[in-house]
Amino acid sequence: MRLLVVEDEKKAGEYLKKGLEESGFTVDIATNGVDGLHNALEEDYALIVLDIMLPGMDGWEVLKRLRATRDTPVLFLTAMDELEERVKGLELGADDYLAKPFAFVELLARIRTLLRRGPPRDIEHMHIGDLEIDAVRRRVRRGGQRVDLTPREFSLLQLLARRRGEVLSRTQIASYVWDMNFDSDTNVVEVAIRRLRSKIDDGFEVKLIHTVRGMGYVLDLEHEEE
Amino acid sequence: MRHSLTARLTITFVVITVTCFSVVGFLLFQAVSRRIYIHDQTNIMLDARHLRRLAEEMASPADVATHKDRLIALVLGDNAEGLRVTDRDGHALIDHVPMGYELPAQPVVPAEQRIVPESIRSWKDHDGNEIRGVATAATLQDGQSITITVARSLADRTALLDKYRGDVALSLFTGLLVAVLLSYLLVRRALRPLTSMAESASAITAQRLSTRMPLQDAPTELLALAASLNDMLARLEQGFARVWQFTVDLAHDLRTPIGNLRGASEVALNRHRSTAEYEALLGSNIEECDRVSRTIESVLFLARAECPQFALQRVKLDTEQELHRIADYFEGLSSEAGVAIRVDASATVHADRDLFRRAVNNLLSNALRYTPSGRTIDLRAANTEQGVDVIVENPGQGIDPEHLDKLFDRFYRVDRSRSDSASSTGLGLSIVKSIMELHGGSVSVQSQADRTRFTLHFPHAHRFV
Numbered sequence: 001m002r003l004l005v006v007e008d009e010k011k012a013g014e015y016l017k018k019g020l021e022e023s024g025f026t027v028d029i030a031t032n033g034v035d036g037l038h039n040a041l042e043e044d045y046a047l048i049v050l051d052i053m054l055p056g057m058d059g060w061e062v063l064k065r066l067r068a069t070r071d072t073p074v075l076f077l078t079a080m081d082e083l084e085e086r087v088k089g090l091e092l093g094a095d096d097y098l099a100k101p102f103a104f105v106e107l108l109a110r111i112r113t114l115l116r117r118g119p120p121r122d123i124e125h126m127h128i129g130d131l132e133i134d135a136v137r138r139r140v141r142r143g144g145q146r147v148d149l150t151p152r153e154f155s156l157l158q159l160l161a162r163r164r165g166e167v168l169s170r171t172q173i174a175s176y177v178w179d180m181n182f183d184s185d186t187n188v189v190e191v192a193i194r195r196l197r198s199k200i201d202d203g204f205e206v207k208l209i210h211t212v213r214g215m216g217y218v219l220d221l222e223h224e225e226e
Numbered sequence: 227m228r229h230s231l232t233a234r235l236t237i238t239f240v241v242i243t244v245t246c247f248s249v250v251g252f253l254l255f256q257a258v259s260r261r262i263y264i265h266d267q268t269n270i271m272l273d274a275r276h277l278r279r280l281a282e283e284m285a286s287p288a289d290v291a292t293h294k295d296r297l298i299a300l301v302l303g304d305n306a307e308g309l310r311v312t313d314r315d316g317h318a319l320i321d322h323v324p325m326g327y328e329l330p331a332q333p334v335v336p337a338e339q340r341i342v343p344e345s346i347r348s349w350k351d352h353d354g355n356e357i358r359g360v361a362t363a364a365t366l367q368d369g370q371s372i373t374i375t376v377a378r379s380l381a382d383r384t385a386l387l388d389k390y391r392g393d394v395a396l397s398l399f400t401g402l403l404v405a406v407l408l409s410y411l412l413v414r415r416a417l418r419p420l421t422s423m424a425e426s427a428s429a430i431t432a433q434r435l436s437t438r439m440p441l442q443d444a445p446t447e448l449l450a451l452a453a454s455l456n457d458m459l460a461r462l463e464q465g466f467a468r469v470w471q472f473t474v475d476l477a478h479d480l481r482t483p484i485g486n487l488r489g490a491s492e493v494a495l496n497r498h499r500s501t502a503e504y505e506a507l508l509g510s511n512i513e514e515c516d517r518v519s520r521t522i523e524s525v526l527f528l529a530r531a532e533c534p535q536f537a538l539q540r541v542k543l544d545t546e547q548e549l550h551r552i553a554d555y556f557e558g559l560s561s562e563a564g565v566a567i568r569v570d571a572s573a574t575v576h577a578d579r580d581l582f583r584r585a586v587n588n589l590l591s592n593a594l595r596y597t598p599s600g601r602t603i604d605l606r607a608a609n610t611e612q613g614v615d616v617i618v619e620n621p622g623q624g625i626d627p628e629h630l631d632k633l634f635d636r637f638y639r640v641d642r643s644r645s646d647s648a649s650s651t652g653l654g655l656s657i658v659k660s661i662m663e664l665h666g667g668s669v670s671v672q673s674q675a676d677r678t679r680f681t682l683h684f685p686h687a688h689r690f691v
Binding site: 101103150152174178179180181182183184185186187188191192194195213214215 | 505506508509510511512513515516518519520522523551554555556557558559562580583584587591594654
């Protein structure tokens with residue numbers, strides 16, 4: 001899928017391009033608002049990542065002019081995490097926003113959510129290797145053996161399984177599983193993952209839950225980090 | 227337009243002075259002209275009565291003509307007065323009008339009727355001057371009737387009053403000039419303390435906030451102003467000191483992770499390393515970045531909370547449900563630490579859901595850090611007279627009293643060298659305090675030798691509308 005990143009800061013543009021390309025996207029970079037708008041109108045992008053502070057024409061203006069003819073999904077990046085900024089962006093027709101500095105996995109997750117089309121994966125029954133999750137009866141089996149999980153552990157496993165292969169940050173996990181929508185300096189999520197892992201992975205050759213150091217956690221059959 | 231106090235006061239004084247002068251001048255003028263009027267009326271009336279009585283003693287019209295000097299003598303002293311006596315047929319027996327004005331025919335007061343001021347008529351001569359006079363009949367000894375007319379020209383009176391009016395206007399004008407000048411000078415003088423206060427105030431800069439306004443020379447009226455200026459200065463000074471301290475602490479807090487980032491990266495680049503080592507370094511770098519981000523986020527939260535436009539999304543929160551949820555969130559962490567969390571709550575608060583959770587969360591993670599294994603942390607919520615109290619109480623070594631009142635200060639850490647300062651920003655309790663202030667409530671702490679209790683006081687719902 002082809003994405004456009006409008007970002008004037010060279011380093012930021014470079015790492016965004018690299019990171020997104022390694023996540024399977026084709027990425028074009030525009031370093032100012034005028035070029036960004038031009039590309040956005042000429043090409044057919046699946047999604048646009050738009051910085052607000054841009055030389056020439058700012059992100060708001062780009063967004064406004066783009067929305068006059070196109071409804072390409074737009075995720076905007078802002079350095080000022082003020083409520084008015086967010087409201088303004090969403091009113092102008094942006095689909096989501098992220099405040100700088102942000103975790104790259106968070107950006108990736110937002111992009112994937114915006115691009116997710118069609119029905120979500122079959123969530124009633126999930127099979128990942130020899131792991132089976134029955135969402136209706138809230139039962140989990142690993143290698144045919146029943147695994148007893150607390151309700152929270154089940155929610156956590158379900159989240160990781162639904163987003164199989166996606167790295168989820170601690171903040172995302174805290175928000176989805178416990179509805180705690182703020183950055184906490186506690187290692188609650190770490191502990192929860194550790195306990196879940198001991199129930200799911202201990203004693204099995206193939207590990208399913210992987211830690212991506214500094215970024216978060218991912219559930220998959222294999223992950224290159226480990 | 228900018229108002230000058232001097233100009234305003236001067237104008238006020240001048241208006242007052244001129245108004246007083248005008249009113250007094252007008253009243254005096256009225257009084258004088260009234261007195262002159264009454265004087266003239268009385269004279270004319272008395273002269274007429276006198277002349278009638280004299281004439282009635284005379285035998286015949288011829289006798290009147292003969293003795294006309296006696297009658298004229300009555301009006302002789304005043305040139306403005308005139309006298310005419312006519313007989314039944316209208317022939318003039320006496321015609322003495324030194325100023326030569328007309329004495330037109332007019333209603334005659336009958337001989338037997340008393341002459342009163344109302345009988346006096348008024349008319350104009352050729353030059354437009356007012357003449358006042360009265361005509362009366364008199365019966366002579368022989369039974370014949372004559373008509374006596376007495377009049378007085380008011381030309382001299384009008385001239386006198388005109389001059390008087392001129393004098394009043396002139397003194398009014400002089401008074402106005404004097405009033406303007408005097409009030410301007412006096413007001414300026416009276417306002418001099420203000421000017422000197424302004425001078426002292428302008429000497430105060432951010433570098434010299436310890437300067438205070440001199441109170442001893444200030445007049446009573448300015449004392450309150452000077453005192454409140456001084457209070458404001460004291461608050462400003464405190465605020466500046468706090469901002470300064472905050473900046474220093476913030477810089478220190480950012481310096482540590484940035485130092486780690488730089489140091490670890492430099493060491494790593496010193497020689498070739500395995501991929502695993504590079505990966506470990508990058509992972510650690512991300513953790514340091516997260517630490518910086520968290521500090522920035524916390525500082526921004528605190529700054530935003532001080533902005534009056536901060537929008538709370540208050541909802542009804544069942545504390546039992548909320549505290550259980552938070553306890554549940556910490557379940558893994560606490561059971562690893564061998565600490566139990568007990569919830570006992572039965573109240574409803576009106577609060578912003580995320581902020582409520584964040585406040586309790588910060589207190590609980592704090593409590594968890596200090597609770598020894600095998601003990602229990604209490605989470606309680608109950609109605610009080612003032613509102614709802616949410617309590618987080620943990621056993622374990624208490625906090626020294628010297629730290630208690632600084633506990634909620636930004637970046638304040640009881641033990642500066644604590645090893646876990648890396649994981650906590652030192653802003654957690656300040657954030658709790660900010661959150662409570664946003665809700666119109668407060669946070670307090672009590673600590674004994676073996677227990678510490680933090681209480682969040684939420685005021686009643688109606689108190690903050």
